Amino acid sequence: MPSLRPGGARLRFGVIGCGAVTERYHLPSLQASPDVELVGFADTAPTRAAALAARAGTGSTFAEYREMIGLVDAALVAVPNAWHEPISTALLRAGVHVLVEKPMARTTAECDRMLAAAHERSVVLAVGHDFRHFPVARLARDIFSADLLGPITRVDLRQSAGGRWPYASTAVLSPSAGGGVLLDFGVHLFDLMLWWLGEIEPVAYRDDAEGGVESECEAELRLASGAPVHVELSRSRLLRDTLVAEGERGTLEIGVFEPAMVRLTPRGGGDLVGTAMDPRFERAPLRTVFDRQLADFVGAVRAGAPPLVSGSEARRAVALVEGCYARRASLRFPWSWPEARMAVSR
């Protein structure tokens, strides 16, 4: 097993990609962790790497992430989507444990190259689906596992995405990102649904991309039982921001975050509304979630065990996104151009 250090020694950690998510969430968690020694920062924008190294007060900056190979045991890969696969694969092949931001990659083919590299060197490949670490997400999984609702008959998910995120670059808006709201944000929710509900397959999919990346999408999916799943994601609208699962014995509504809530309505009466009590989460929701994600990753590296969201788990969400894109139809509106003009020239 390469680069697994003796218990007690800190993991030498490299940070690759110094954008908004690293600055706001990963870096504070890495700094706070007693298990981590920050060795270096790399970014294509040297000023970003230098700024984060200065903020951390430790670690060097590297013009090229490869220069960190041999100096680190593990790395965070939080770069634009197009680079998830090549950078992660190179690190994994060099025996470095990798925590890569979501989406794991743009396609299952890219995921497979990463998985093969991790397998080859027996290193940990974890994917940053931090939503799994939200207290409500675990509670929901327990409710579904306990089969409180009976067989699920229908699922409806509406979620707004990303309106306030302080992106440090325009990479997320480029077609090279591999997709828009579905791949960038919907992949979180697909991962949760797969974790909660088991196998899901795509049926139909529409989005508003017209040569760029989609801002709005609607997906029709199907559970293994055949129950329909309707998904709407939007970068421009305020939606309900919950998932509603209807079962034969009742209905469960889940808001993972903003609102963080569960509402369980058994058929035949009663209504339980609440949240998963978690004082640390109440104080600093995202900090806590990223702390737990990092602790899970470090624990996996130390134990040589799979993390909560392993590469093979995360690949399923990418596969579902890919299945949607493969069925893509255009999402048009009466006010689109030229439809609007045709409405008045009739």
Added chain:
Amino acid sequence: MTGSEALRGRRVLVVGASGFLGGRLAERLVVEHGAQVRVLIRRVAAATRVARLPVEVVAGDVLDAESVAKAADGCAVLFNCAKGTGGDPARRRATDVDGVRHLIEGADRSAARLVQVSSLAVYDLPPEGDVTERTADAPAGDAYADAKLAGERLALELGRTRGVAVTVVQPTVVYGPFATVHGSDILDELRTARMILVEAGRGICNAVYVDDAVTALLLAATSPRAPGERFLVSGAEHPTWAEFFGGFARMLGAEDRLVPMSASEARALWDASRRRPWLASEALALLRREKTIRKRLLATREGLWLRGLAERLAPGRLQAAERWAEPGAAEDVGQAEPSLGPMRPWLVDYLAKRARVRIDKASELLGYRPEFGLAAGLSLTEAWARWAGLLGGSARA
């Protein structure tokens, strides 16, 4: 009709493309004109909608000469749809004035034309009668009008001295899908409160559907007679404010929320309201209007604590309060009479006016012919509002 071929394959820059008018302009430039569109974006998250199009997204700021120069490089036309926003008046004015200076420099270097979007607000609207490009300028004192006027004067003057083809377009009341001021803001207001209809809504609303305004911008960019001129751009009709606001109220089934009142009654209501309000009532009014703020506050520790407290003390009332907080429920139409907010005196005066904007100059020199009547424009706006969940219910159901 808008010189469809003139921009095909040409590189153009849209500043303000994350906004309502600029966003639709970018869409038409791509879909209808086959232009190579570049957009200058200050905040990446605000540009996610325009990024659905094959546009080149450049991060930068109209206040930064260097980023404007880079964005303008190689462009045949620069469209300035930027609007100063935010609470800082100096920054707003800088966007409207300094931004123009940087764009003129960029246009000069690339031999590009500049289409400067201004506003009807630059004119001193008479109480009655016609408004044309020869109508007197608005008197100084209103920050928005002052900045817009300074921006268009600077654009035309620098255009003349630097030999840059500058055209100023002055749209009137632009509405349509994704409009905020004359769209979602009106719906948000009518969904939560009653609204004064000044002089029973007999004032003239010089409304222009967004696609007509965009058509005028495209003509201004391509017409040989456009440079050096300023053009008022309005719709073909002169509806009243009763018809305009009434259209939005009908989308909500809330016609009774428009309260007809004379201008002097409206001013008296404002004067009476100037007594200092309680913080709590102001905060509550704000929460009712602002969905995003409400959601964020209710997700805070204090919000959750208050909720927990309410659950213990008065479960029945909490349920009622939650219905109130969810659009599509008690906040919506049909509940106990909602509040009637006072209206600022300048707005009362503005809505009472019966001035009619003439579009003869744009028609004659640019060949501008508005195509969207109020009924058609409102119908498209309603389809969008329903989809966007602004009418309560459906999108969030």
